[in-house]
Amino acid sequence: MNFEDEMFGGPGAADRENADAALAQALRGYAAMEAQAAAALRACLPTPTEAGVLSDVRQARAASLAAGEAAMRAVLLLEAAAILAGGGDAPALAAAARRLGLPVATLAQPLRAAALSLPTDDASARIAAAIRVQDLVAALA
Numbered sequence: 001m002n003f004e005d006e007m008f009g010g011p012g013a014a015d016r017e018n019a020d021a022a023l024a025q026a027l028r029g030y031a032a033m034e035a036q037a038a039a040a041l042r043a044c045l046p047t048p049t050e051a052g053v054l055s056d057v058r059q060a061r062a063a064s065l066a067a068g069e070a071a072m073r074a075v076l077l078l079e080a081a082a083i084l085a086g087g088g089d090a091p092a093l094a095a096a097a098r099r100l101g102l103p104v105a106t107l108a109q110p111l112r113a114a115a116l117s118l119p120t121d122d123a124s125a126r127i128a129a130a131i132r133v134q135d136l137v138a139a140l141a
Contacts (some may be wrong), residue, residue: 011128017087018120019128024085026114031077034070041067076100078105090139108137 011019041063044053079096097104115133118126 011124015124015128016132018125020084020087020130022118022120022125023114023129024081025067025119026117027077027081027107027110030110031074031081034077036076038067038070040075043068072102073106076102076106090136093136094140104140107140111137127138
């Protein structure tokens with residue numbers, strides 16, 4: 001590699017590793033939000049001893065389904081974070097989604113959001129993350 005490639009060739013290996021770590025951290029944050037949503041929905045459901053907030057069976061069923069879906073998305077985001085932290089690729093992310101029975105497209109939106117909200121002030125890592133997410137989403141589509 002010559003000087004020009006190193007200076008103007010885009011983010012380097014360390015920047016890509018920082019981007020993967022930052023993306024993984026952002027996905028963990030989104031997983032926590034999904035888990036909180038699932039817990040809040042479950043808190044509305046009736047228990048064997050109490051009627052709960054939702055007295056209508058249809059509403060309770062809808063809340064139960066939504067809680068389950070939010071929990072599954074949280075698990076998927078945690079798996080995606082682990083995959084990205086390890087330098088994983090789109091096929092590994094797709095396999096994780098399929099194992100959980102979720103559409104692969106479920107990951108596109110959180111990945112894009114993670115690239116936009118990275119918990120870092122490292123500009124090179126932000127650029128590397130944007131490139132990485134663009135490539136991942138294209139491969140997942």
